[in-house]
Amino acid sequence: MRILVTGGAGFLGSHLVDRLLKDGNEVICLDNFFTGRKRNIRHLLGSPDFELMRHDIIDPFKVEVDQIYNLACPASPVHYQFNPIKTVKTSVMGAINCLGLAKRVRARVFQASTSEVYGDPDVHPQPESYRGNVNPIGIRACYDEGKRVAETLFFDYHRENGVDIRVVRIFNTYGPRMLPDDGRVVSNFIVQALRGEDITVYGNGEQTRSFCYVDDLIEGFVLLMNQDDITGPVNIGNPGEFTILELAEKVIKKVDSKSKVIHKPLPADDPLQRKPDITLAREKLGWEPTVDLDEGLDRTIAYFKSEFDL
Ligand code: NAD
Ligand code: UDP
DSSP: OEEEEETTTSHHHHHHHHHHHHTTOEEEEEEOOSSOOGGGTGGGTTOTTEEEEEOOTTSOOOOOOSEEEEOOSOOSHHHHTTSHHHHHHHHHHHHHHHHHHHHHHTOEEEEEEEGGGGBSOSSSSBOTTOOOBOOTTSTTHHHHHHHHHHHHHHHHHHHHHOOOEEEEEEOOEEOTTOOTTOOOHHHHHHHHHHHTOOEEEETTSOOEEEOEEHHHHHHHHHHHHTOSSOOOOEEESOOOEEEHHHHHHHHHHHHTOOOOEEEEOOOTTOOSOOOBOOHHIIIIIOOOOOOOHHHHHHHHHHHHHHHHTO
């Protein structure tokens, strides 16, 4: 197949592109390099099955493809809050452009949605049927509401125009190719520990997250995209739940670091708990995470050490 991956030079996108090429597909990677890096896809430049398009997804584009994976959107709170209006445009106009293209060329189209559609959840763990608790006027809303509207558009194009959609709700994912200045918690803590700097825990550190290793997530993407039973939304994430303080302690121990934990203010609307209910993914996709946090952290720490000479 010929497959378009938007955001293909980013953390998740570049792993997905690798996987799709390995499976024997042709891949077009569309990216504006806001948070993506050429380095993530450098090894593919020159491959006859790979094409790179520098393009901003808020502007329409035309390509002949069989499948579209829409990942273009900054994912770290630091990056998506840098220009919140642009983040909304990327999610909403990006979804419209992908869906319009999918309709025109009859491609199947996949949306990378997020556990952020559940906001600061008062149901725990979160099943797909939970409708969420999002503050529509807070600092996270540009991302959360943008992604919620994108889901709405996907389901309206599906109902109104018969567009063949798949929607995944991704829970916190980590691994090699995260940026050292990405701002998300796993990369922040690893880089701080390797540099011997203070580990910045926001708030009291009792808030929880469930961390999925990137290879497991990509397997879930491909399984969801290539089955005919369900559109989603489907949660993909690792249900192992940890407090942020537990994560900090794990990283310090693994790196054998002299770093000390310091506390900084908890950002507004930071969800207090998050854990996916993955019953649907288990039953419909036969998907299950295979890499636990210890193993995944070891691999990610090894990447940061070698890639950035830390
Ligand atoms: P990332 O920031 O590494 O990747 C996003 C990519 O999109 C980058 O390459 C960036 O340059 C590109 N991009 C951003 N705006 C664009 C625009 N206007 N036009 C074209 N390209 C643009 O983040 P990631 O972690 O790889 O996330 C990928 C997708 O998965 C995002 O849609 C994100 O919302 C979603 N997601 C990720 C996680 C996670 O834990 N990693 C969790 C939930 C959802
Ligand atoms: N966090 C932290 N220190 C950091 C970065 C993040 O304590 O240096 C916390 C953050 O407040 C949140 C959790 O870690 O409670 C996960 O943050 P991240 O930005 O990785 O993802 P998200 O909040 O979008 O799940």
